[in-house]
Amino acid sequence: MFSAFLSYVLPQQDRKAVIMLKFIYLFNFCWLLCGVHAVVYDSITGEPATEAQLNYYRERNNLEICTVNIKPCDKNEWKRLDGSCNNLKYPSVGTQRTPTTRILPPILGPNYNPVDTVDGKPFPLARRVRCELLSEGKASDLTTTQLVSYYTLFASADINSLHDVFNYMQYILYCCEEKGKFDYMCTPNKIPKDDPVHRYSGIRCMNLTRPESFQTHGCLENGTTFVRMTTATPVFDLSQVYNAMTTSEDLRVYKNGLVKMEIDHGKLFPPSTNDSGNCFLNEPPRETRCNRAHFNTAIGPVFFAIIFYRYHNFIANELHALNPCWDDDRLYYTARDINIAISMQILYYEVMPILMGRENMIRDGIILDHDGFRDWYDEDVLPQMSDEFPYSLRWLHTIQEADVKLYDGDGYYLNTVPMINVSLRTGWLPLDYNMEKFTQGSFRQFSGAYDHIIDFDMSERVLGGISVSSDVSTSDLSKGRYFGLQPYVNYRQHCTGRSYTTFWHLKDAISTERIHRLMQMYHDVRDVELMSGLWSEKPVPGGMVPHTMYCLCAEQMLRSVISDRHWYERADRPHAFTLEQLKSVRKVTVAGVLCDVGDSVTQIQPSAFESISKANRITSCSSSKIGTLDVSAWKDSECS
Numbered sequence: 001m002f003s004a005f006l007s008y009v010l011p012q013q014d015r016k017a018v019i020m021l022k023f024i025y026l027f028n029f030c031w032l033l034c035g036v037h038a039v040v041y042d043s044i045t046g047e048p049a050t051e052a053q054l055n056y057y058r059e060r061n062n063l064e065i066c067t068v069n070i071k072p073c074d075k076n077e078w079k080r081l082d083g084s085c086n087n088l089k090y091p092s093v094g095t096q097r098t099p100t101t102r103i104l105p106p107i108l109g110p111n112y113n114p115v116d117t118v119d120g121k122p123f124p125l126a127r128r129v130r131c132e133l134l135s136e137g138k139a140s141d142l143t144t145t146q147l148v149s150y151y152t153l154f155a156s157a158d159i160n161s162l163h164d165v166f167n168y169m170q171y172i173l174y175c176c177e178e179k180g181k182f183d184y185m186c187t188p189n190k191i192p193k194d195d196p197v198h199r200y201s202g203i204r205c206m207n208l209t210r211p212e213s214f215q216t217h218g219c220l221e222n223g224t225t226f227v228r229m230t231t232a233t234p235v236f237d238l239s240q241v242y243n244a245m246t247t248s249e250d251l252r253v254y255k256n257g258l259v260k261m262e263i264d265h266g267k268l269f270p271p272s273t274n275d276s277g278n279c280f281l282n283e284p285p286r287e288t289r290c291n292r293a294h295f296n297t298a299i300g301p302v303f304f305a306i307i308f309y310r311y312h313n314f315i316a317n318e319l320h321a322l323n324p325c326w327d328d329d330r331l332y333y334t335a336r337d338i339n340i341a342i343s344m345q346i347l348y349y350e351v352m353p354i355l356m357g358r359e360n361m362i363r364d365g366i367i368l369d370h371d372g373f374r375d376w377y378d379e380d381v382l383p384q385m386s387d388e389f390p391y392s393l394r395w396l397h398t399i400q401e402a403d404v405k406l407y408d409g410d411g412y413y414l415n416t417v418p419m420i421n422v423s424l425r426t427g428w429l430p431l432d433y434n435m436e437k438f439t440q441g442s443f444r445q446f447s448g449a450y451d452h453i454i455d456f457d458m459s460e461r462v463l464g465g466i467s468v469s470s471d472v473s474t475s476d477l478s479k480g481r482y483f484g485l486q487p488y489v490n491y492r493q494h495c496t497g498r499s500y501t502t503f504w505h506l507k508d509a510i511s512t513e514r515i516h517r518l519m520q521m522y523h524d525v526r527d528v529e530l531m532s533g534l535w536s537e538k539p540v541p542g543g544m545v546p547h548t549m550y551c552l553c554a555e556q557m558l559r560s561v562i563s564d565r566h567w568y569e570r571a572d573r574p575h576a577f578t579l580e581q582l583k584s585v586r587k588v589t590v591a592g593v594l595c596d597v598g599d600s601v602t603q604i605q606p607s608a609f610e611s612i613s614k615a616n617r618i619t620s621c622s623s624s625k626i627g628t629l630d631v632s633a634w635k636d637s638e639c640s
């Protein structure tokens with residue numbers, strides 16, 4: 001089946017070749033799903049598109065990229081998979097390929113290229129700045145586990161766009177070659193001659209492509225304000241599990257509320273593709289599995305996508321056993337709703353409090369200090385994602401321990417594999433008990449330290465066998481330039497209300513030693529970039545992430561609660577939980593989920609994002625200390 005996802009990542013020349021195919025595909029798709037009364041909305045304005053706009057897009061062959069086709073909303077229906085009808089005034093806002101929002105508006109130069117410094121000079125090379133501010137090496141944090149980075153990356157895959165990565169991994173492969181100089185989409189990173197590593201290798205360039213925008217797709221004229229286009233829905237809704245962004249393939253079985261599963265070496269997996277998919281590093285003939293209709297990216301998010309995919313069927317089976325009179329639809333939607341709610345409960349109440357500080361989050365109203373409802377919905381706040389939120393999450397690359405330690409089901413250490421060897425390689429998981437060994441390691445292994453050190457593999461060969469060399473943090477900094485992010489001091493001012501006009505003003509969050517490093521790279525404090533600031537800051541009191549990252553995350557996390565009509569903590573939403581049901585959801589922890597659907601997990605520490613310790617001992621899954629789901633609150637008396 002033709003993948004709609006691909007059409008947004010194909011380079012211009014290939015797009016022409018598939019345009020006919022795409023139209024045939026969309027035509028059929030619409031006959032089946034769009035219904036007779038579908039309304040076509042302009043993606044950018046969120047208003048129904050006028051005939052003139054439709055013609056404008058038709059002429060440019062980008063109608064289906066710049067508009068959204070939506071069936072009429074019913075205010076009582078379940079949350080839609082495609083994100084439409086979340087906001088009843090603007091039904092298309094919340095679907096994929098609708099505008100992101102900004103905490104501070106973008107600033108870019110001509111042709112959407114990065115601006116110059118205050119002195120009118122180009123910025124220092126991103127790689128040079130990265131090498132100055134982040135050291136390469138190994139350091140562990142003894143209080144948290146690898147699960148922290150796996151889960152946060154998984155959550156960001158729900159709302160983040162991966163096409164910017166796939167573009168230079170799969171489609172625009174020549175950015176470091178002569179040809180790349182003539183392609184507008186190429187924005188490779190130059191490597192300084194005296195680079196600490198590549199002075200020896202001779203590598204002078206690393207691949208990178210420009211972020212996709214409404215301008216690069218021709219939906220907006222050049223010269224208008226830059227608006228990023230993302231392939232994910234901006235609302236937290238487990239898109240990476242329910243396939244809301246890869247293809248339109250329907251994963252439902254239409255029986256007992258289940259989704260399609262395949263058994264491989266005795267374990268459950270989402271359906272696999274026939275072709276090699278995007279599991280670039282599978283080693284056939286042994287390794288053939290590649291999750292169909294899902295992303296097959298870094299191993300952490302792939303792991304959790306499989307876990308939550310299984311968890312859907314786990315919940316559906318429990319509900320079916322409890323309420324045999326429920327039909328398929330009711331079981332499917334209820335199971336999906338509980339699955340999404342639990343994934344959010346774990347994000348908001350379990351992992352982010354470790355990173356951001358629970359007290360801080362309660363103080364700022366991001367989470368509640370009681371287990372009741374909260375109905376903070378505001379129809380005037382649109383369900384959008386700020387560019388700054390997923391951007392600041394990129395700071396977490398610095399805590400990624402790039403060695404994966406494998407353990408057996410009894411908790412004995414077996415061996416270590418580089419993470420880059422097993423990422424983009426879903427086919428590795430079912431073999432040799434690897435899924436089990438990986439699962440066991442995920443809650444036993446320490447995470448990387450929250451410091452100014454980045455793992456070698458993250459900073460030199462993060463794409464494993466695909467690229468000769470790639471540095472994720474250099475790309476992170478460079479992307480900020482092409483996103484047109486405002487200077488770090490503007491974000492600082494936004495967060496604290498103070499103004500920052502000299503380097504020494506930064507002392508409220510950055511040590512003197514780190515300020516000296518920044519001065520080494522930037523002549524004027526107004527030139528310091530957001531990611532450089534995050535790399536340099538001290539952690540927020542009570543938490544582990546930098547001050548400004550806290551602030552940018554807080555703002556979006558609050559927006560996600562207020563703008564999502566289907567937010568799980570609401571009492572007043574379609575098919576809302578009862579208080580008793582909400583309380584059951586709140587009891588579930590990542591340890592409970594792994595006990596229920598993780599491979600050979602029979603015991604685990606109750607707080608699995610935190611390391612095993614005297615206060616957090618390995619405990620049997622059957623113990624009441626482990627937060628597993630109890631569905632009895634969903635008992636329907638009408639069934640008996």
Ligand SMILES: *[C@@H]1O[C@H](CO)[C@@H](O)[C@H](O)[C@H]1NC(C)=O
Pocket residue numbers: 184215216217218219220221222
């Ligand atoms: C804007 O410029 C880019 C790069 O030159 C081009 O690919 C794109 O089609 C242009 N968009 C419009 C609407 O002209």
Ligand SMILES: *[C@@H]1O[C@H](CO)[C@@H](O)[C@H](O)[C@H]1NC(C)=O
Pocket residue numbers: 274
């Ligand atoms: C996989 O390949 C088999 C045999 O070629 C074919 O019958 C089947 O429809 C294919 N499945 C998918 C999902 O493409």
Ligand SMILES: *[C@@H]1O[C@H](CO)[C@@H](O)[C@H](O)[C@H]1NC(C)=O
Pocket residue numbers: 416417418421465
């Ligand atoms: C990781 O991959 C590299 C390159 O393919 C290979 O040389 C190396 O042996 C692998 N390491 C492990 C532990 O599998």
Ligand SMILES: *[C@@H]1O[C@H](CO)[C@@H](O)[C@H](O)[C@H]1NC(C)=O
Pocket residue numbers: 168169173174175176203205206207466467468469470
């Ligand atoms: C750039 O990408 C191409 C294609 O994936 C790859 O062959 C090449 O090694 C990459 N260049 C570097 C410097 O990593």
